[in-house]
Amino acid sequence: MGEKSKAPAAVLPTILQRWRNDPTALVQILREAQEETDWISPELIDALAAALHLPRAKIEGVAGFYSFFYTRPRGRYRVLFADNIVERMQGSVALRERMCRNLWVESGKVSEDGLVSVDTTSCIGMGDQGPALLVNNRAVPNLDAARIDRLCELIRGEVPLADWPTDLFVVADNVRQAGVLLGNDLQPGDALRAAHGRAAGDGIEASNARSWREGLPAGLAGPVAVIEEIRRAGLRGRGGAGFATALKWDACRNAPLAAGRQRIVVCNADEGEPGTFKDRVLLASHADLVLEGMTVAAYAVGAARGFLYLRGEYRHLLGPLLAVLARRRAAGLLGRAILGIAGFDFDIEIHLGAGAYVCGEESALIESLEGKRGTPRNRPPFPVTHGYLEQPTVVDNVETFACAALIAQHGGDWFAGIGTAKSTGTKLLSVSGDVARPGIYEFPFGVSVGEVLAAAGTADTQAVQVGGPSGTCVGAAEFGRRIAFEDVPSAGAFMVFDSTRDMFEVARNFTHFFAHESCGFCTPCRVGTPLLKNLMDKLANGHGSPYDFAEIEKMNHILQQMSHCGLGHSACNPVLDTIARFRPAYERRLSNASFEPAFDLDRALAPARQMTGRDDAGAHLSIHAEEEQ
Numbered sequence: 001m002g003e004k005s006k007a008p009a010a011v012l013p014t015i016l017q018r019w020r021n022d023p024t025a026l027v028q029i030l031r032e033a034q035e036e037t038d039w040i041s042p043e044l045i046d047a048l049a050a051a052l053h054l055p056r057a058k059i060e061g062v063a064g065f066y067s068f069f070y071t072r073p074r075g076r077y078r079v080l081f082a083d084n085i086v087e088r089m090q091g092s093v094a095l096r097e098r099m100c101r102n103l104w105v106e107s108g109k110v111s112e113d114g115l116v117s118v119d120t121t122s123c124i125g126m127g128d129q130g131p132a133l134l135v136n137n138r139a140v141p142n143l144d145a146a147r148i149d150r151l152c153e154l155i156r157g158e159v160p161l162a163d164w165p166t167d168l169f170v171v172a173d174n175v176r177q178a179g180v181l182l183g184n185d186l187q188p189g190d191a192l193r194a195a196h197g198r199a200a201g202d203g204i205e206a207s208n209a210r211s212w213r214e215g216l217p218a219g220l221a222g223p224v225a226v227i228e229e230i231r232r233a234g235l236r237g238r239g240g241a242g243f244a245t246a247l248k249w250d251a252c253r254n255a256p257l258a259a260g261r262q263r264i265v266v267c268n269a270d271e272g273e274p275g276t277f278k279d280r281v282l283l284a285s286h287a288d289l290v291l292e293g294m295t296v297a298a299y300a301v302g303a304a305r306g307f308l309y310l311r312g313e314y315r316h317l318l319g320p321l322l323a324v325l326a327r328r329r330a331a332g333l334l335g336r337a338i339l340g341i342a343g344f345d346f347d348i349e350i351h352l353g354a355g356a357y358v359c360g361e362e363s364a365l366i367e368s369l370e371g372k373r374g375t376p377r378n379r380p381p382f383p384v385t386h387g388y389l390e391q392p393t394v395v396d397n398v399e400t401f402a403c404a405a406l407i408a409q410h411g412g413d414w415f416a417g418i419g420t421a422k423s424t425g426t427k428l429l430s431v432s433g434d435v436a437r438p439g440i441y442e443f444p445f446g447v448s449v450g451e452v453l454a455a456a457g458t459a460d461t462q463a464v465q466v467g468g469p470s471g472t473c474v475g476a477a478e479f480g481r482r483i484a485f486e487d488v489p490s491a492g493a494f495m496v497f498d499s500t501r502d503m504f505e506v507a508r509n510f511t512h513f514f515a516h517e518s519c520g521f522c523t524p525c526r527v528g529t530p531l532l533k534n535l536m537d538k539l540a541n542g543h544g545s546p547y548d549f550a551e552i553e554k555m556n557h558i559l560q561q562m563s564h565c566g567l568g569h570s571a572c573n574p575v576l577d578t579i580a581r582f583r584p585a586y587e588r589r590l591s592n593a594s595f596e597p598a599f600d601l602d603r604a605l606a607p608a609r610q611m612t613g614r615d616d617a618g619a620h621l622s623i624h625a626e627e628e629q
Contacts, residue, residue, distance in 0.1 A: 001142075005038035005076070008047050016051055023052045024389070026062055026371030028351055030069060031312075036067040037138075039070040050306045065373040066354035067121065068137065068312050075110045075117035077155045080134040083120035084127065084274040085509040086432045086495055092131035095148050096120070100121070102152040116155050122357060122513055123274035124313040127175045127432035127495070128439045136161055137315040142169050152336035169316065173281045174439030177455060179426045180418065181289075181402055182281075182442050188288045189333050191408040195296050196339055226300040227253065230404060232412025234424035239268060239360075239397035240467060240491035242423075245404065248394060251384040253301040255392035263303040264393040265294050265346075267316045267401055269367055272357040273468035274513060275493030278428040279398040281440050283310070283317050286402060287324045291348060293401030294473035295333065296408045297394055298346040306348040307388070309365050310353050321350055357517035361565050362395040376565040398493070399428055407548040419445030423484035431456045433496035441494075443483065450604035452494060460499045463581065465467045473503075473577035503578045504585040508536040518567060525568030529561045532571060539589040543600065546590065549579065 015032045019025040029048065034040055039062045049056045063069045070078070081087075081096045096107060100118050105111040108119050126132035129141040138161060140151065147168070177181055231246035247470065252263060265288065273278040275411050282290055294306050325348060328334045338344045356374045359365045363377035366388050387393020396404075403425055407415045410567055416424045423445035427454060434436045436457030443452065449464055464474045466483070467490040474481060474488065481488050495505060515533040522524045535548050556572035563569050579586055602621040609619050 006036050008033065008037055008041065008044040011036040012044075012047055013442065014331070017538055022191065022371075023054055024343070024369070024371040025351075026052065026054070026059065027066070027354060027368055028371075030059075030063055031352055031354055034069060036526070036624055038076060039073050041071075043206075051067045053328070062371065062373055063231060066312075066356050066541055070353035073110065073114060075115055077116040077161075078134075078136055079116060079118045079151075079155075080121040080124075081118070082124045082126060082130060082132050082134075084123040085506050085511070086127045086275060087123075087130040087132065088509065089433065089501065090130045092143070095131055095143050095145070098145060099148050099152060100498065102149065115158070121313075121355065122272070122517065122595060123276075125271055125277040125280045125311070126171070127275055129172060130432075137312060138169055139171060139313070139316050141171055162239075171316065173285055175281060175442075176431070176437050176439040177441040177443070178227070179442035179444070181399075181406065181426055182286070182440070184286075184289060184406060185407065186292070186409055188290060188328060188331060189339070191289075191292045191296055191405040192333065192339055193618045195223075195229075195299055195408040196341065198366065223302065224253070225302045226296060226408060229407055229412040230300070233403075233407045233415035234412075234422075235403055235407060235415065236423070236485060237397055238403065238427070238491070239401035240273070240470075242485045242489055245396065245400060248384055248396070249297060249301050250457065251382075252303075252392045252394045256386040257392060262305055263298075263301050264388045264391055265297045265301065265303045265306040266346075266362075266365065266369070266388065266393060266395040267294050267306070267308040268360065268362060268395055269314070269398050269400060270309055270365060271314075271354050271398070272311055272360045272517075273470065273491050273493055274510075275389065275430060275432055275468050275495040276491060277430045277432075278440055280314060280317070281588045282398050282402055282428075283314070283321060287321055288328070289402045289405050290398055290403075291324065291328060291594065292333070293403070293405035293408075294348060295338065295346055296404050297396070297401065299338075301392075301394055303394070304345055304348060308348055308350045309369060310350055310351045310352050311359075315352060318350060318352060318442075325350070356519070358519040358565070358567055361567070362566070365395065366393065373519075375519055378564075397491075411494065420482075420484050420486070422486045427483055427490065429483070429490070429494045430492050431494045431496065434458065434461065434498040434501070435496050445484045446482050448479065449474055449481055449488070450482065453496065456496070457496070458603070461496055462499045462501065463497045463503055463506075463578075465493065465495040465497070465574070466490045468495075469513055469574050470566065471573070473574060473581060475581040481535075487589065494529065502537075502585055503582040504539070504589065507574040507578040508540060511536045511571070514567065514571040516596065522562070522564035522568065524558055524562040525564065525571070528555055528563070528568065529571050531555060532559075532575065536575065539586065541603065542591050544586070544589045545592040549586070552576070552579070598609065605608055 015029055019029050043057050048059050063071050081092050103116055105118050110117040119581040126141045132141040185275050227246050227249050235245040236242040269279055305376050334347050336345045353359050359368045359374040361376050364374040368374040383393045383395055385392055426442050426444050429441045431441055466472050466488050472488055511533045515529040518525045518529045552575055559568045559571050609615055
């Protein structure tokens with residue numbers, strides 16, 4: 001990376017061999033090929049079409065779907081600044097402008113010599129140490145003017161990325177408060193041995209391959225006992241939806257299995273919700289716990305194959321995670337006959353995403369695992385019966401699997417004794433924004449918003465966005481509310497805004513995010529999210545009216561009732577929440593009591609004024625018109 005690109009013919013044979021010439025690995029093959037050749041060229045697409053026996057149009061469709069794939073040259077150094085609201089608050093816009101000036105490149109474009117491109121992307125999971133950027137998919141956090149100048153020198157000097165100073169890429173965990181999850185002392189294999197011991201101790205020989213593979217009638221012991229512990233624990237999915245984990249595992253275990261097919265376990269590590277970075281920390285420092293939880297799930301449901309779907313923004317974690325997998329295989333904790341249990345054969349493969357927020361939705365993630373565009377599926381059927389390649393599949397979040405490992409070790413009753421009756425265990429919160437101590441906090445479920453703010457060190461807080469843009473905006477009068485499924489649920493984001501922040505601009509940033517990340521599959525979301533963004537831009541440009549509030553309400557109704565997946569359903573949430581709680585921020589932008597058109601001819605002529613060097617009264621339509629009157 002950062003060196004001269006290689007020809008497709010020179011790199012494809014090795015890549016194709018590594019992925020077994022498997023068309024379902026198309027996303028991974030494209031990713032690795034681009035890393036070697038810098039972009040996905042027509043020559044590369046032709047070669048893949050021939051090797052994988054796929055239509056050229058399908059490969060082009062997949063390559064065009066993911067924002068980290070480039071079907072045109074984008075520079076040997078591809079710089080992407082995180083553009084979420086927290087990093088804008090941290091000064092990312094000025095730093096991006098500084099880099100563009102230093103490198104003589106326009107934002108969103110490639111330099112004339114083809115050396116570098118500078119652009120923006122959504123949240124990259126570094127809100128606790130921003131501003132941050134990706135350079136050729138490697139994260140560089142803690143940006144300031146000096147660090148930007150340093151990066152520019154390396155790029156101008158055409159220093160290969162592998163030779164850049166390692167301190168530039170150091171990503172801290174920033175764990176501010178640990179509980180039973182982050183403070184665990186489990187050793188690799190502990191949870192698996194506990195789960196197997198519990199099953200075997202109930203009177204069934206758990207090493208019996210046939211009973212393990214095919215499942216046992218309800219009420220009998222064996223791996224089913226593990227599912228019963230998960231049920232006793234009351235574990236609910238930590239990805240935001242809060243679905244009962246035991247119910248999902250049980251449905252997968254009991255789903256009919258066709259001859260020659262197998263059950264699958266998938267870890268959803270596509271942590272794309274802006275403001276969330278807890279999974280990054282779990283995978284960086286507690287990978288064994290997560291992988292052990294996946295293996296416990298495989299033991300419970302009878303799965304033979306596992307996938308960890310890692311978001312492309314966490315490319316820097318791939319090497320360390322592969323090393324952990326290798327170590328676990330060497331220790332007999334992955335592969336054939338795990339723990340010496342005949343028939344317990346399970347292994348895990350890592351697939352990287354390529355910049356598509358929608359792949360955090362489980363069915364879209366499965367589509368991506370199958371080498372397709374990440375378009376959410378119609379449901380039913382659900383993944384537990386028809387998931388990866390139409391096989392029974394469990395998809396759970398990183399934090400969920402980590403909790404499952406703890407439950408296997410300590411038991412369901414222990415876990416259920418933490419938190420609340422409906423929200424058991426602890427919750428990891430990614431705290432960022434206007435706080436003295438941003439980072440990861442682990443609290444038992446039921447903690448109040450105010451208690452989290454106090455722990456993180458805040459002053460004059462006016463609002464907290466809990467759960468990211470698709471979550472809930474909580475105003476100061478509501479800081480007594482609880483983080484729990486029965487009150488304020490959260491996938492983990494906890495973004496703090498003090499009284500100096502304009503909550504209209506916060507919501508506007510979120511609408512731009514949803515419009516950018518819509519997969520385009522369904523018309524309501526494909527059309528509705530840009531229209532919502534345009535309405536917010538209209539208000540920002542001084543052309544708002546009460547009419548626009550009515551249009552936003554109408555748009556919300558359409559998106560909620562007719563969108564294909566949760567992205568469209570929740571796109572209006574931040575706007576409606578902030579209108580309800582911070583209406584003056586919107587009313588300041590109203591210029592007409594009835595209706596104001598969005599198009600401003602005078603504003604549209606601004607580029608012409610810039611090119612001609614004129615900014616006098618005669619060059620402005622509105623001013624000129626007023627003078628003639």
